[in-house]
Amino acid sequence: MSRRVTPVAQEKHETSKKARRKAELSKKLALPLTLEESGPPRFYQNLMIVGGVFLALAILWGSITEIKELARAEGEVTPAGRVQLVQHLEGGIVSEVLVSEGELVEKDQPLARLQPIAAEGDLGQLTSRQVALQLKIERLSADVEARPMDPALEELDPNLYGNELAILDASLTAADRQRQGFLARIEQRKSDIDSLSDQRASLKEQVELMLEQVNLRGGLLEKGLVSRIAYLETKRTYEQTRVQLISTAGNLAATRESLREEEAGLEELDATLINDALSERSTATAELDETASAIRKLTDRVDRLTVFAPVRGIVQDLPAKTIGEVIEPGGLVAQVVPMDDELVAEVRVLPTDIGHIQIGDPAKVKITTYDTARFGDINGEVRRISASTFRDEQDEPYYKVIIALSKAHVGLGAIQHSILPGMVVNAEIITGSKSLVRYLLKPVFRSLDIAFTER
Numbered sequence: 001m002s003r004r005v006t007p008v009a010q011e012k013h014e015t016s017k018k019a020r021r022k023a024e025l026s027k028k029l030a031l032p033l034t035l036e037e038s039g040p041p042r043f044y045q046n047l048m049i050v051g052g053v054f055l056a057l058a059i060l061w062g063s064i065t066e067i068k069e070l071a072r073a074e075g076e077v078t079p080a081g082r083v084q085l086v087q088h089l090e091g092g093i094v095s096e097v098l099v100s101e102g103e104l105v106e107k108d109q110p111l112a113r114l115q116p117i118a119a120e121g122d123l124g125q126l127t128s129r130q131v132a133l134q135l136k137i138e139r140l141s142a143d144v145e146a147r148p149m150d151p152a153l154e155e156l157d158p159n160l161y162g163n164e165l166a167i168l169d170a171s172l173t174a175a176d177r178q179r180q181g182f183l184a185r186i187e188q189r190k191s192d193i194d195s196l197s198d199q200r201a202s203l204k205e206q207v208e209l210m211l212e213q214v215n216l217r218g219g220l221l222e223k224g225l226v227s228r229i230a231y232l233e234t235k236r237t238y239e240q241t242r243v244q245l246i247s248t249a250g251n252l253a254a255t256r257e258s259l260r261e262e263e264a265g266l267e268e269l270d271a272t273l274i275n276d277a278l279s280e281r282s283t284a285t286a287e288l289d290e291t292a293s294a295i296r297k298l299t300d301r302v303d304r305l306t307v308f309a310p311v312r313g314i315v316q317d318l319p320a321k322t323i324g325e326v327i328e329p330g331g332l333v334a335q336v337v338p339m340d341d342e343l344v345a346e347v348r349v350l351p352t353d354i355g356h357i358q359i360g361d362p363a364k365v366k367i368t369t370y371d372t373a374r375f376g377d378i379n380g381e382v383r384r385i386s387a388s389t390f391r392d393e394q395d396e397p398y399y400k401v402i403i404a405l406s407k408a409h410v411g412l413g414a415i416q417h418s419i420l421p422g423m424v425v426n427a428e429i430i431t432g433s434k435s436l437v438r439y440l441l442k443p444v445f446r447s448l449d450i451a452f453t454e455r
Contacts, residue, residue, distance in 0.1 A: 069432040071357055073401065075347030077367075077423045080404075084310050084336040086111065090301060091329040094320045101318050104339070105309040111334050112320065114305045114327070123298045126291055131156045133288040139164040140281035143171060144274055175273050182266040189259035196252040203245035210238035313338040314421065337421040343408050345380060347427045348398040351389060356431035357382060363403050363429045367410055370417055375410040378419075382429060403427055 092114035099111050135153060142149045149168060154161040217234050220226040317335040320327055327333060345365050349357060363380040366372045386400040409416045 068430050069356070071349060071353035071429040071431050073347035073349045073353070073427045073429065075345055075401075075425055075427065077343055077405075077419055077421050077425060078346045079313075079338045079421055080342040080344050081338050083316060084313065084338060085332060086307060086310060086334040086336060087330055088114070088307060088327050088333050089304060089330065091327045091331050092305070094323055094325045094327065096323065097318065097321060099315050099318070099334070101315050103315050105313065105315060105336065107309055107312045109309045111307045111309055111315070112318075113307070116302065116305055123295065123302055126295045126298060128157075130288065130291045130295060132160050133284050133291060135160050135164045136284050137281055137288065139168045140277045140284065143168060143277045144281070175269075178269055179266065182262055182269060186259060186262045186266065189255055189262055192255045193252060193259060196248055196255055200245060200248045200252055203241060203248055206241045207238070207245050210234070210241050214238050307333045309334075309336055311336060311338045312340050316422075339421075343405055343419055343421065344383065345403040345405060345425045345427055347401050347403060347425065348390075348392065349401045349429075351397055351399065353429075353431075354385070354399045354401075357385065357401065357429055358431075359383065359385060361429055361431060363427050365403060365405060366426045366428075367419060368424045368426060370410050375415075375417065376412070378410060379406040380404055380427070381406075401429070403429070 094112060095115040096113040097111075098113070099105055099109075105111065134156065138149055138153055149161075149165055214231075214235050217226055217231045221228060221231045313336040315334055316337045317332075319332050319334075345363075359382050361382045363382060365378045365380045367375075367378070380403040382401060383404045384402040389397040389399055392398055405419070409418050411417055
């Protein structure tokens with residue numbers, strides 16, 4: 001059975017609904033006034049405080065936090081000194097290759113040998129020539145100084161020593177023979193002088209006696225006591241004796257002159273023998289000096305037939321790798337990268353970055369061969385910047401920058417790996433820094449920098 005609603009009840013119901021809507025509207029209109037009078041809730045207050053503090057700390061952190069400005073470059077590890085180029089002065093034919101590319105060699109370790117060809121034979125001939133000249137000089141010195149040869153020199157070469165000794169004996173015999181000839185003639189001249197002197201003295205006495213007889217018979221002839229024939233006979237005998245005296249005196253003078261000539265000839269013989277020996281010794285000495293110089297040069301050449309490593313390092317290149325290859329005079333035998341020299345990183349920097357890089361700038365160098373996350377990087381410092389650009393394989397310009405490395409290995413503790421020349425590196429050169437705030441506000445600062453300016 002349905003319920004009937006009276007008009008009075010319906011009117012009351014409508015009135016009640018209107019009253020409720022009016023009350024709700026009044027509450028909504030009064031809410032802002034209530035909030036303004038009572039203030040925000042505490043949760044929102046705390047949230048605003050925390051947000052403000054965080055913003056202030058963020059600004060402070062951004063002001064003191066520095067962002068590094070980097071110039072990145074690639075390159076390789078190289079020794080601070082140059083790669084050693086091992087060359088051969090005379091060149092030759094390779095007879096033996098003793099190392100291989102990439103091998104670590106010690107200083108003075110043999111790298112290769114060349115065929116001796118005629119060098120060793122020439123050296124032997126020159127050495128024999130040197131010994132012969134030494135013995136010849138000793139023989140001539142013994143001749144000049146009138147002494148025997150030094151027997152200790154026989155050890156140099158017994159055969160040559162015997163030959164020189166025989167030559168000395170023959171020379172002394174010939175000289176003695178010539179000297180004896182002069183001495184014999186000198187003795188003969190002296191004997192002749194003695195004989196002529198005696199003969200002259202005798203003739204002189206005879207001349208004096210005959211002159212006295214002539215004078216006596218001349219007086220007797222005037223008195224008529226002797227005949228004129230007897231007088232003339234006595235005078236003829238006197239004249240003959242006087243002529244003999246004059247002739248003997250002339251022969252005596254000639255013999256004395258001949259004696260002086262023979263004595264001078266003996267002195268000249270001795271002087272000539274000595275001068276000839278001295279001249280020959282001087283020539284031999286000059287030849288010995290030339291031979292010694294040639295031996296030194298040839299010895300150096302023979303020694304250079306074996307090519308040695310100039311430093312401790314790694315063989316980078318061997319142009320002559322097989323036996324029989326010909327090396328030109330002054331040609332390259334090997335390239336050795338020094339290991340004991342300081343290692344540096346040689347990197348290529350773009351022209352757009354080079355203006356920010358200065359000598360002394362710090363750098364971080366990463367060796368691509370090793371895991372940087374595991375072994376870390378190496379601190380470095382810019383040591384040298386090229387004065388101008390170079391060109392790479394793509395004809396792109398770049399500057400060459402040398403970075404000194406703080407150590408020659410990567411890793412810590414027992415796990416360390418050595419850095420070797422030729423390893424590829426990535427370098428980050430620290431060219432400056434700026435705060436995080438300035439970095440974030442870079443567009444604003446840039447706008448301020450160009451503000452209030454015109455072209």
